[in-house]
Amino acid sequence: MRVAARLIEGDPQHLGDYRLAGRLGEGCRGVVYEAYDPGGRRVALKVLKGDPELWAGLAREAAAAGRAAPFCTAAVLDAGHAGPRPYVVSEYVEGPSLRRAGRIFAGGDLLGLATAIATALTALHGAGVVHGDLTPDNVLLGPGGPRVIDFGLARTPAMSLTSGRLGAGAPAYAAPESFTGEGTGAPADVFAWGAIVLYAATGEDPFAAPTLDAVMRRILQAGPDLSPLPGTLRDLAAAALARDPRARPTARELLTTLVAGESRAEPPVRGAEPPVGCVEEVTPGAARGDHGSPGAAPVAADPLLVTGGDVAARLRTACDDPGLGTLAEDAYAALDPAERELVREVFLRFVVLPAGGGLVTRGVRAPRAGIETRVVEAFGCLVVRRGGEVALAHPALPYAWPRLREWIEADRHRLMARGGRVRPALLALIILVVSALAIAVAVFGVAVFGVAA
Structure with a gap:
């Protein structure tokens, strides 16, 4: 079961309207947290590292990523660029990353994975967005199919073509032009696609080397061994990994060949047209395996993206990744009736509503014995002991657990009086x-x- 690690010293407990529950991971560009909005929706919130001035265009970039067609991607929901902690909020995707999954892909599964990533890139590039940091860590294997994430680092073409810095992505998946100062754009994402497909088939980074200089030499001078890939994918990967970005197919051309089936042996023809078909009306999110946002208006879906999304959705990954609310409700349901009667009062002790508004969690004296002790212990990783006190391990629990939110609202006046007392x-x-x-x-x-x- 995947559970976010607890927050550590220095981590914020809330940013904007979001309550942070725990850490999902950390990289050179930022820290990713499991978080919840005021309505209890589970989201992934990435706090970006570095000089805040470098993220001045964050809101613009997030808006551009949000315009991408919702196929094989995690939707960008929000961005906060004011203050010292700029952040990006995206849809939470259950399931491990391609790297953490620890499996080798072959046959239909490999084709489905390659199609999913090509579908996501086609949708992003169609909206004028370059991902710029595509690696096996940014592909999640969700129950509805693979999904490309981390659009908080997505860049518009205007930024991508002038940056050309190595820091724009993981070195082992960076295109040759990333090292030569030529500037990177959509073709760099296509290069990363080829490298990721080979990684999925072998379990090894195709350009891995002991030092950064060695990685650069391998990317600039020596192509990887593509023999583990089957016919069509081998040809597509060879074209995608061309050193000259102008010689690479577009993401759309990759997808056109992939959805045509493995019977085609040739690389895609530059400028290939998408399959002919009627434009389908879909609700945003439908192709991601969810139901979209309530009341979302249908959008005109590209038939090529629809087909790619259907192929990708066949690759489903079972995962055990419950949210905090699910964990709490399961623990509550496992108690006997007498113990359930005490849960409300025990958990309301953790909550204070200050006069200035908001919601604060606090530690309380730990019960020494009896039924209250059994109640606290039943909630396992949701409650932590600190000396002689117990406290909520995740300050977002009142947002994530609907039952607790209802109790807080019903007892709001008493909790506010408690918050106003010394x-x-x-x-x-x-x-x-x-x-x-x-x-x-x-x-x-x-x-x-x-x-x-």
Whole structure:
């Protein structure tokens, strides 16, 4: 079962309207958190590293990525660019990354994976977006098929063609032009597609080497061994990995050949037209295996993307990746009736509603024995012990667990009164300090005026 690691010191507990639940991973470009919006929807929130000025165009880039047709991608939902922690919010995809899956792909599964990534790139490039950081870590194997993620680092062509920095992607999947200063664009994504397909068939990074210089030499001078790939995919990968970006097929040309079936042995013809067919009306998200957003208007779907999405959806990956709300509800259901009666009061002790608004979680004295102890222990990884206190391990739990949200709303007035009070221990300390100061002032006054007299 995949569960996000707990937040560590220095991690924010909330950003914008989102409550952070735990860490999903960290890379050189940022930290990815499991988070929840005020309605309890589970999302992936990436906090970007580096100089905030480098992300000045974040909102524009996120808007461009959001215009991509919803096929084999994780939708970009929001972006926050004000303040010292710029972040991108995207749809949460259950399932491991291609790298973490630890499996070798062959036959129909390999074709489905290659088609899914080509479909995602076709959708992105059609919206004028270059991914720019496509690696096996940015392909998730979800229950509805493979999905390309991490559009928080997506770049528009205007930025991509002028950057040309190695830091734009993982070196082993960077196109030759990334190292020569020519600038990178959509062809660099196609190069990464070829390298990822070969990785999926072998389990090894195709240009791996001990040093960065060695990686660069392999990419610039020596092509990888493509013999593990079957006929059509071998030809497509060879074309995609061409050193000259102008010689590579487009993502759309890749997809056109892939959906035509493995019977074609030739690389795609430059400028190939998509299959002829009627434009289909679909709801955003339908091709990703979900139901789209409530009330979402149908969009005119490219028939090539529809076909690619259908092929990709056949590659389904079973995963055990429950959200916090599911974990909490399962623990609650496993209790006996007497224990359930106590859950509400035990969990409401963790919550404070300050007078200024918002919601704060806190630690409370740990029960020493009896039924309350069994209740706390039943929630396992959701509650953590710290010395003589227990606290919620994930501050987002009140957002993620609908039952707890209902309890908080029903008891809002009492929780707000609790939030407005000064704790008795703190009040006693304040009285003690004030009294000591008063005595010190009195003593000092007597000494001064006594001497003067």
